[in-house]
Amino acid sequence: MATYKYTNLESGEIRVLELFPGVDNDPLQGNLHVVQLSDQQFGPHTENETTSFEALSYEWGSDSKPFTLQTPTGSIALTESLYGFLVRIRREIDSNKTRCLWADAVCIDQDNTLEKGVQVRLMPSIYSTASHVLADLGEWDADAEIALGMIDLHWRHNIWTGGDAAVYGRTMTPEEMAILLCIPLDELKKPGDDETLPDESDERWETGRRFFSKGWFSRLWVVQEFVLAQDITFYCGQHHIDWRHLFAGCQLYGRDATVSLLGSGSTGRIDDFSSSGVVLFSAMGWFRSFRLLRHSPPGAQLLDDICSKSKTWSQFAKCNLVNLLQIFRHSRCKLPQDRYHALTEVSSDFCKGGVSGPAPDYNSGITEIVLRWGRFLIQQPGGENMLQRAGLWAAQGSAMPTWMQDFANSKATIVELSNQESSYKAAGDTEFEASLCPESPNFITLKGWRLDEVVDVTQAPNTTFDVISERDIYDYVKAGCEVWARAKDRYPIAYPDNLVATMAPVNALCANPNRGPMPWKLLAGYWYVAIYSCMPEETRTWEQAASKLGQLEWFRGLDCTQEELMEGVQGFIRGMATPMMQGLRPATTQGGYFASAPSMTVVGDEVWIIKGCRLPLVFRKSQEYPDLYQLVGSCYCYGVMSGQMLEKERFRFEDIMVH
Numbered sequence: 044m045a046t047y048k049y050t051n052l053e054s055g056e057i058r059v060l061e062l063f064p065g066v067d068n069d070p071l072q073g074n075l076h077v078v079q080l081s082d083q084q085f086g087p088h089t090e091n092e093t094t095s096f097e098a099l100s101y102e103w104g105s106d107s108k109p110f111t112l113q114t115p116t117g118s119i120a121l122t123e124s125l126y127g128f129l130v131r132i133r134r135e136i137d138s139n140k141t142r143c144l145w146a147d148a149v150c151i152d153q154d155n156t157l158e159k160g161v162q163v164r165l166m167p168s169i170y171s172t173a174s175h176v177l178a179d180l181g182e183w184d185a186d187a188e189i190a191l192g193m194i195d196l197h198w199r200h201n202i203w204t205g206g207d208a209a210v211y212g213r214t215m216t217p218e219e220m221a222i223l224l225c226i227p228l229d230e231l232k233k234p235g236d237d238e239t240l241p242d243e244s245d246e247r248w249e250t251g252r253r254f255f256s257k258g259w260f261s262r263l264w265v266v267q268e269f270v271l272a273q274d275i276t277f278y279c280g281q282h283h284i285d286w287r288h289l290f291a292g293c294q295l296y297g298r299d300a301t302v303s304l305l306g307s308g309s310t311g312r313i314d315d316f317s318s319s320g321v322v323l324f325s326a327m328g329w330f331r332s333f334r335l336l337r338h339s340p341p342g343a344q345l346l347d348d349i350c351s352k353s354k355t356w357s358q359f360a361k362c363n364l365v366n367l368l369q370i371f372r373h374s375r376c377k378l379p380q381d382r383y384h385a386l387t388e389v390s391s392d393f394c395k396g397g398v399s400g401p402a403p404d405y406n407s408g409i410t411e412i413v414l415r416w417g418r419f420l421i422q423q424p425g426g427e428n429m430l431q432r433a434g435l436w437a438a439q440g441s442a443m444p445t446w447m448q449d450f451a452n453s454k455a456t457i458v459e460l461s462n463q464e465s466s467y468k469a470a471g472d473t474e475f476e477a478s479l480c481p482e483s484p485n486f487i488t489l490k491g492w493r494l495d496e497v498v499d500v501t502q503a504p505n506t507t508f509d510v511i512s513e514r515d516i517y518d519y520v521k522a523g524c525e526v527w528a529r530a531k532d533r534y535p536i537a538y539p540d541n542l543v544a545t546m547a548p549v550n551a552l553c554a555n556p557n558r559g560p561m562p563w564k565l566l567a568g569y570w571y572v573a574i575y576s577c578m579p580e581e582t583r584t585w586e587q588a589a590s591k592l593g594q595l596e597w598f599r600g601l602d603c604t605q606e607e608l609m610e611g612v613q614g615f616i617r618g619m620a621t622p623m624m625q626g627l628r629p630a631t632t633q634g635g636y637f638a639s640a641p642s643m644t645v646v647g648d649e650v651w652i653i654k655g656c657r658l659p660l661v662f663r664k665s666q667e668y669p670d671l672y673q674l675v676g677s678c679y680c681y682g683v684m685s686g687q688m689l690e691k692e693r694f695r696f697e698d699i700m701v702h
Contacts, residue, residue, distance in 0.1 A: 047075070047117030049152035055079055057162070057169060058150040059096045059143050060112075062129060064136040071121075071129055072113045073141075075150070080168055096143040098173035100268040100275075101128050102258035103148065103377070112149060119149055128179040131281060144177075145169055156405035163381075163403040167271055167388030176272035178265070180257050183280025190254035191284065193247045194292030197304060200240050202226075203233060204297030212353030214297075222345055224291045225332050251292070252304050255320030263374035263385045270331045270389050290328035293321045319373065326370055330389060333360045354466075364390035364400070365425030368450045369432065379451035380404065380412045392424050409451060410442050417447035418484055427475035427655045430489075434676030435663070436626065436641035444485045445674040446701045467657040471686035473696075475655025480700070486671065490654035490696040494680070494688060495632035497648045497661070498533075500640055501526045502628070511623050516616060517576040523552050523629035524573050533635035537682055547681050548573075551629060551637035553618030554679035565618070567603050568611025570595070622679070636683070641676030648675055652688050654696050659683060662701070671700045 052058070057080050063072040101124055108120035112129070121129070125148055136142050151162045170176060180187075206215030206223075215223070221231050241247055259265055269275060269286070277284035295303055304321050336342030350357040358366070367386045376382055384403045387393040393400070401415045420429055433448040443449050480486035501522035527548045538544035546562060549569040575588035592598055603611075621627075626642035632650060640648075641661055648663045649672075661675040688694055 044111075044113060044118045045116075047114055047119045049155065049158075050077070052077065052158060052161070055081055055165075057145065057165060059145050060149050062133060062136065062142045062144055064138050064140065065133055067130060067134070070113050071111070071126065071133070074114050076143075080165060080172060095174040096145050097175045097177055098170050098268070098272075099125075099128065099144055099146040099177050099179070100170075100259070100265050100272075101125060101146075101179040102262050104258065122148065124179070124181075125149070127182070128177075128278070131278060132177065134281065145173065159405055160403040163384050167267055170268050171271040171273065173273065176268060176275040178259060178269065178275055178277045178286075180259055180277050180279040180284070183282055186250055187254065187279050187282075189247055190251045191279075193251035194254070194304070195288055196234065196238060196240060197251070198224075198288065198291035198294065199232070199234050200238075201294075201296040201303070202231065202291065204299040206296060207298050210295050212349050212356055219345060220294075220296065222342055223332060223336070223349075224294065224328075225287050225335055225342075226291060248304070252321060255293075255304075255324055257320070258375075260320040260324050261373070261375050263371060263376040263382060266327055266330075266371055266374065267385060267389050269327050270334065272331075286328070286331075289324065290332070293325035293328065323371065323374060329359065330362070361391040362389075363392045363423065363425040365420055365423065365429050368448075369428070372450060378405070379409050382451050383412075383416050398423070413443070413449050413451050414447070414485070417444070417449070418479055421446065421477045421487060422479070426477055427653075427657075430475075430477070430653070430674070431656055431658050431660065431677040434641055434661075434674040435643040436676040444487070444702050446487055467684045468686050469659050469680070469683050469688070470652050470654050470656050471689045473654045473689075475653075483702075486700055486702050488698050488700050491651040491660075491699045492688065492694055492696055494650045494652055494659060494683065495634045495636055497630050497638075497640065497644055497646055497650065498633050499526050499529055500628050500630035500644050500646060511620070515623065516619065517572075517580075519619065519623055519629075520552065520569075520573055520576040523548065524577055526629045526631055527637065530631040530635060530637070533631065533633070537632075537635035537637075543682070547637040549615065550681040551639055551679065552622070553615065554622040554627065554639045563601060564603075564607055564611035565615050566611070567592075567598060567601060567608050568613070568615035570598065571608060571612055572615060627678070630678075632680075636680050638678050638680040640678045643675050644678075650678065650680055651699065652683065653699075662699070665702060668702060671702050674701055 056077055058075045058077055061074045061076060063074075065072065104122055104124040106122070108122050110121040110123065110126035111118040112121055112126075125146060129144075129146075132142065132144070147162075147166070152158050202220050202224075203217050205217050206220050208214045211223075217231060218228060221228055275286050277286060277289065293304060333346065336346045346360060350360050362370070364387060367390050368382065371386065376385060380403070383400070387400060392398050400419050401412070404412055404415075407415075417429075420426060429448045430446055433446055435445055437448070476490050478488045480488065538547050546566060549562075549565050552569070553565070571588055571592050574591050575583055575585060578587065622639040627639040628642060628644060630638045630640040630644060632638065636650070638650065638659075640650075644661050645663075648661050650659050651662055653660050656677075658677040659680045661678050662672040663675055665671040665673055
């Protein structure tokens, strides 16, 4: 059979596939119809009419196309994944009916880059107009049955513990959790006595986590396909799965919840990358939930209440494109430019209309597309967050301005300082300002105040991956102690108060000390680890470190129990995870400030407070352009994170030009 010849589409037109009935051994057959998207009426799907259609959400998989779809005018090559999904959908079609579908690989001419750009811009409307979205999770097997059983058992048990105030801003009742998760209250039934949760060591928990490693969950395009859908059903084999049950299975519940798919206890640490699919789908689920809750008075009221009590939830519920790009930076897409287009209509700044970013472009080089988007995003809501994540530390290549985050080729770490402690506001409550230079669009002008110059920075291990060894921790602490010791004559300038000066090393090494035990426990934990780290590696023991710690007069005055000391140690090490994962390094400034600075920081770099930025930024004077700077990256600087510098009499914002 000849190859199908696509005809040009007019403005607002799409193609829909009319899938014909058949049994498994029959050739896959159908017909493509050109329709106006605006004519497609949302409503229950009715076979044999093209006034409604269902949209497919699936993983492309391999580029190989060994299968075909036969149409009256020619055949269309299909990947194995799409072919398998269409065959399973066909099994549900009565012999005298058809089914109207939209699948990008068939309904868009993949060889026509101009058409692809236009259709990509229509995709949010396609998925929100479809009567139903069908999402493919592959074939059914024994592991899928075990996993879905565990997911279901997990949420049905733990939802009765409510929601922890540490996660949701306030304690949530089981009924409120059900509303948040879009679960009908009549489904909120306690499991029977014979339906107990297995111990956390049970391998079925790992099977449940592994279910979310299926390719669909990590694909970037599915975010808008899932979030914008009027209704959505997951297919696993011929089994239909309620999205709300999968979503509920990814959540953290009350303090009495013993195990979750994110790990042990209610704190929900990410144990390894097998949990990353859980995290990604949880984020997708919340964005879908937020959209649905706003259409329900009880849901809208509950959402407003949570957002009023938590800045984090407030920002999450109204997420701009810059922050969406960051949240889903580890999701996969084949074409790097798609990273920008795939999320626009999910974001708060685009979905309301009035904002129009660069058009989808499959002809220009990726560098030009990234530059185009970077210049646009720096002046949009969240531009300051993009700035705080960019810099020389990100190693984005010489073609990129240092102030621009390259989302298309992100080398970002799993955990970053810019994502942490939302209470930081080094520049107070000021508004971010960034202006492009008309003569050179790769230059921007910011408003800032020069705080100080870096005079010492350690060469601590530049660990920017998810696994940190015990040896890394001790080396990092030892390097920090050496930097602090060299600054002993300078830091009283920055920290004249003895207590503040004593806490400076702890705070600088942790970079987010507000998340953990009481300060005195952190201090004790720091000194215990510091003493051990600075002892000769061949002979050091924890017993010797404890003996030396016990000789310190201030420690004896604490009357600290072993349990409290270990709580401090654990809190201190947890606090160091963020700066270590990002590769931050202990540093000090001329004025005696203690900092965790970006990995590329060198002596002579400058720490600035930038208007509208929560974090201080490290800049380097440009060797290429006089009077210009390059951004090294964001940092933590103890003593300036709450806007204290704005109260200085000499404080004045001035222009700083960056390339």
